[in-house]
Amino acid sequence: MAQARMLLVEDDAALAELVEFHFRREDFEVVRTADGEEALLLAKEQTPDIVLLDWMIEGLSGIEVCRRLRRMGETQNVPIIMLTARGEEEDRIRGLETGADDYVTKPFSPRELVARVGAVLRRVRPALAGETMSYADVEMDTVGHKVRRNGEVIPLGPTEFRLLKHFLEHPGHVFSRERLLDSVWGHDSDIESRTVDVHIRRLRKAINIGDRPDIIRTVRSAGYALDSGE
Structure with missing residues:
Protein backbone atom coordinates (compact mmCIF):
# COMPACT_ATOMS: atom_id res chain seq x y z
CA MET A 1 0.00 0.00 0.00
CA ALA A 129 -5.13 1.48 -1.66
CA GLY A 130 -3.73 -0.85 -4.28
CA GLU A 131 -0.56 -2.45 -5.55
CA THR A 132 -0.63 -0.85 -9.00
CA MET A 133 -0.45 2.86 -9.73
CA SER A 134 -0.80 4.45 -13.12
CA TYR A 135 -0.82 7.81 -14.83
CA ALA A 136 -1.18 8.43 -18.57
CA ASP A 137 0.65 5.43 -20.11
CA VAL A 138 2.96 4.85 -17.11
CA GLU A 139 2.17 1.93 -14.79
CA MET A 140 3.94 0.96 -11.56
CA ASP A 141 3.71 -2.37 -9.76
CA THR A 142 4.75 -1.45 -6.22
CA VAL A 143 4.95 -5.07 -5.07
CA GLY A 144 6.85 -6.44 -8.07
CA HIS A 145 8.91 -3.23 -8.17
CA LYS A 146 8.38 -2.82 -11.93
CA VAL A 147 7.55 0.18 -14.09
CA ARG A 148 6.11 0.03 -17.59
CA ARG A 149 5.41 2.75 -20.13
CA ASN A 150 3.04 1.82 -22.90
CA GLY A 151 3.59 -1.81 -21.88
CA GLU A 152 7.38 -1.66 -22.12
CA VAL A 153 9.39 -2.36 -18.94
CA ILE A 154 11.43 0.66 -17.80
CA PRO A 155 14.50 -0.09 -15.64
CA LEU A 156 14.76 2.39 -12.77
CA GLY A 157 17.24 2.79 -9.93
CA PRO A 158 15.83 2.70 -6.37
CA THR A 159 15.85 6.49 -5.94
CA GLU A 160 14.18 7.11 -9.30
CA PHE A 161 11.60 4.44 -8.42
CA ARG A 162 10.78 6.21 -5.12
CA LEU A 163 10.66 9.56 -6.87
CA LEU A 164 8.26 8.31 -9.55
CA LYS A 165 6.16 6.56 -6.89
CA HIS A 166 5.81 9.84 -5.00
CA PHE A 167 4.71 11.64 -8.18
CA LEU A 168 2.22 8.87 -9.00
CA GLU A 169 0.70 9.23 -5.52
CA HIS A 170 0.18 12.96 -6.13
CA PRO A 171 -0.43 13.53 -9.85
CA GLY A 172 -0.59 17.19 -10.86
CA HIS A 173 0.84 18.44 -7.56
CA VAL A 174 3.88 20.72 -7.82
CA PHE A 175 6.64 19.79 -5.37
CA SER A 176 9.63 21.96 -4.51
CA ARG A 177 13.08 20.36 -4.29
CA GLU A 178 12.89 20.69 -0.50
CA ARG A 179 9.53 18.90 -0.35
CA LEU A 180 10.83 16.11 -2.59
CA LEU A 181 13.93 15.75 -0.41
CA ASP A 182 11.74 15.49 2.67
CA SER A 183 9.26 13.03 1.14
CA VAL A 184 11.57 10.84 -0.95
CA TRP A 185 14.88 10.96 0.91
CA GLY A 186 13.53 11.54 4.45
CA HIS A 187 13.66 14.15 7.19
CA ASP A 188 17.22 13.39 8.26
CA SER A 189 18.73 13.47 4.80
CA ASP A 190 21.83 15.67 4.34
CA ILE A 191 21.55 15.55 0.53
CA GLU A 192 21.65 18.91 -1.23
CA SER A 193 18.54 20.10 -3.04
CA ARG A 194 20.35 20.19 -6.40
CA THR A 195 20.70 16.41 -6.14
CA VAL A 196 16.97 16.28 -6.82
CA ASP A 197 17.63 17.79 -10.28
CA VAL A 198 20.09 15.00 -11.08
CA HIS A 199 17.56 12.30 -10.19
CA ILE A 200 14.78 14.09 -12.07
CA ARG A 201 17.02 14.08 -15.18
CA ARG A 202 17.70 10.35 -14.72
CA LEU A 203 13.99 9.65 -14.25
CA ARG A 204 13.10 11.65 -17.35
CA LYS A 205 15.74 9.90 -19.42
CA ALA A 206 14.44 6.50 -18.32
CA ILE A 207 10.71 7.02 -18.76
CA ASN A 208 10.75 9.23 -21.86
CA ILE A 209 11.77 6.36 -24.12
CA GLY A 210 11.55 6.79 -27.85
CA ASP A 211 9.48 9.82 -28.74
CA ARG A 212 7.18 9.58 -25.72
CA PRO A 213 6.09 12.97 -24.35
CA ASP A 214 7.78 14.21 -21.18
CA ILE A 215 5.31 13.83 -18.31
CA ILE A 216 7.55 15.44 -15.68
CA ARG A 217 6.81 19.16 -15.80
CA THR A 218 9.32 21.73 -14.54
CA VAL A 219 7.60 24.69 -12.90
CA ARG A 220 9.96 27.68 -12.85
CA SER A 221 10.88 28.80 -9.32
CA ALA A 222 8.48 26.20 -7.85
CA GLY A 223 9.63 22.65 -8.57
CA TYR A 224 8.35 19.61 -10.45
CA ALA A 225 5.05 17.87 -11.13
CA LEU A 226 3.77 14.74 -12.83
CA ASP A 227 1.72 16.31 -15.60
CA SER A 228 0.91 14.95 -19.05
CA GLY A 229 -0.23 18.40 -20.21
CA GLU A 230 -3.56 17.04 -21.41
Missing part, protein backbone atom coordinates in the same frame (compact mmCIF):
# COMPACT_ATOMS: atom_id res chain seq x y z
CA ALA A 2 1.35 3.43 -0.88
CA GLN A 3 1.89 5.56 2.20
CA ALA A 4 -0.97 8.00 2.77
CA ARG A 5 -0.61 11.26 4.70
CA MET A 6 -3.27 11.78 7.36
CA LEU A 7 -4.12 15.01 9.17
CA LEU A 8 -5.65 14.09 12.55
CA VAL A 9 -7.49 16.90 14.34
CA GLU A 10 -8.49 15.70 17.82
CA ASP A 11 -8.16 17.41 21.21
CA ASP A 12 -8.60 14.27 23.33
CA ALA A 13 -4.91 13.40 23.73
CA ALA A 14 -5.48 9.77 24.76
CA LEU A 15 -7.83 9.12 21.84
CA ALA A 16 -5.51 10.93 19.40
CA GLU A 17 -2.57 8.76 20.52
CA LEU A 18 -4.64 5.59 20.09
CA VAL A 19 -5.79 6.59 16.59
CA GLU A 20 -2.26 7.65 15.59
CA PHE A 21 -0.83 4.34 16.83
CA HIS A 22 -3.27 2.27 14.76
CA PHE A 23 -2.77 4.28 11.58
CA ARG A 24 1.02 4.38 11.85
CA ARG A 25 0.89 0.60 12.19
CA GLU A 26 -0.97 0.60 8.85
CA ASP A 27 1.91 2.65 7.34
CA PHE A 28 0.13 6.01 7.37
CA GLU A 29 2.10 9.20 7.89
CA VAL A 30 0.14 10.96 10.66
CA VAL A 31 0.30 14.70 11.37
CA ARG A 32 -1.61 15.55 14.54
CA THR A 33 -3.02 18.71 16.10
CA ALA A 34 -5.70 19.61 18.65
CA ASP A 35 -6.25 23.09 17.21
CA GLY A 36 -8.53 23.98 14.30
CA GLU A 37 -6.55 27.03 13.17
CA GLU A 38 -3.31 25.03 13.18
CA ALA A 39 -5.05 22.25 11.24
CA LEU A 40 -5.83 24.70 8.44
CA LEU A 41 -2.20 25.89 8.36
CA LEU A 42 -0.87 22.32 8.32
CA ALA A 43 -3.24 21.35 5.51
CA LYS A 44 -2.14 24.37 3.48
CA GLU A 45 1.58 23.68 4.03
CA GLN A 46 1.40 19.99 3.10
CA THR A 47 -1.79 18.68 1.52
CA PRO A 48 -2.99 15.56 3.35
CA ASP A 49 -4.51 12.56 1.59
CA ILE A 50 -7.24 12.32 4.21
CA VAL A 51 -8.43 14.35 7.22
CA LEU A 52 -9.82 12.85 10.44
CA LEU A 53 -11.61 15.73 12.12
CA ASP A 54 -13.23 15.84 15.55
CA TRP A 55 -16.47 17.84 15.64
CA MET A 56 -16.01 19.17 19.18
CA ILE A 57 -12.46 20.61 19.20
CA GLU A 58 -11.96 23.79 21.21
CA GLY A 59 -11.68 27.17 19.51
CA LEU A 60 -12.52 26.85 15.83
CA SER A 61 -15.14 24.09 15.61
CA GLY A 62 -14.66 20.96 13.55
CA ILE A 63 -17.62 21.89 11.36
CA GLU A 64 -16.02 25.27 10.60
CA VAL A 65 -12.65 23.63 9.89
CA CYS A 66 -14.44 21.29 7.46
CA ARG A 67 -16.14 24.26 5.76
CA ARG A 68 -12.84 26.13 5.35
CA LEU A 69 -10.97 23.05 4.10
CA ARG A 70 -13.59 22.75 1.36
CA ARG A 71 -13.00 26.40 0.37
CA MET A 72 -9.20 26.06 0.15
CA GLY A 73 -7.87 25.11 -3.28
CA GLU A 74 -5.30 22.71 -1.81
CA THR A 75 -7.87 20.70 0.15
CA GLN A 76 -11.19 21.11 -1.65
CA ASN A 77 -11.02 17.51 -2.90
CA VAL A 78 -9.33 15.90 0.12
CA PRO A 79 -11.62 13.36 1.85
CA ILE A 80 -12.75 14.34 5.35
CA ILE A 81 -14.09 11.92 7.97
CA MET A 82 -15.67 13.53 11.02
CA LEU A 83 -15.26 11.98 14.47
CA THR A 84 -18.07 12.91 16.81
CA ALA A 85 -20.03 11.95 19.89
CA ARG A 86 -23.09 13.43 18.18
CA GLY A 87 -25.23 10.60 16.89
CA GLU A 88 -28.34 12.54 15.92
CA GLU A 89 -29.38 12.27 12.29
CA GLU A 90 -29.66 16.05 12.00
CA ASP A 91 -26.03 16.47 13.09
CA ARG A 92 -24.84 13.79 10.67
CA ILE A 93 -26.65 15.52 7.81
CA ARG A 94 -25.16 18.89 8.81
CA GLY A 95 -21.66 17.41 8.76
CA LEU A 96 -22.19 15.83 5.35
CA GLU A 97 -23.72 19.01 3.94
CA THR A 98 -20.69 20.98 5.15
CA GLY A 99 -18.44 18.74 3.06
CA ALA A 100 -17.56 15.69 5.17
CA ASP A 101 -17.26 12.44 3.19
CA ASP A 102 -18.04 10.12 6.08
CA TYR A 103 -18.92 10.16 9.73
CA VAL A 104 -17.80 7.96 12.65
CA THR A 105 -19.60 8.19 15.99
CA LYS A 106 -17.68 7.82 19.26
CA PRO A 107 -16.97 5.45 20.86
CA PHE A 108 -15.63 3.54 17.89
CA SER A 109 -13.38 0.57 17.26
CA PRO A 110 -9.96 1.61 15.89
CA ARG A 111 -10.15 -1.35 13.48
CA GLU A 112 -13.49 -0.06 12.18
CA LEU A 113 -12.01 3.41 11.74
CA VAL A 114 -9.05 2.00 9.78
CA ALA A 115 -11.49 0.10 7.56
CA ARG A 116 -13.66 3.20 6.98
CA VAL A 117 -10.62 5.30 6.06
CA GLY A 118 -9.43 2.56 3.70
CA ALA A 119 -12.85 2.46 2.02
CA VAL A 120 -12.88 6.23 1.48
CA LEU A 121 -9.34 6.21 0.07
CA ARG A 122 -10.19 3.37 -2.30
CA ARG A 123 -13.03 5.48 -3.68
CA VAL A 124 -11.17 8.74 -4.09
CA ARG A 125 -7.49 7.74 -4.33
CA PRO A 126 -7.24 4.15 -5.60
CA ALA A 127 -3.47 4.50 -5.96
CA LEU A 128 -3.20 4.69 -2.18
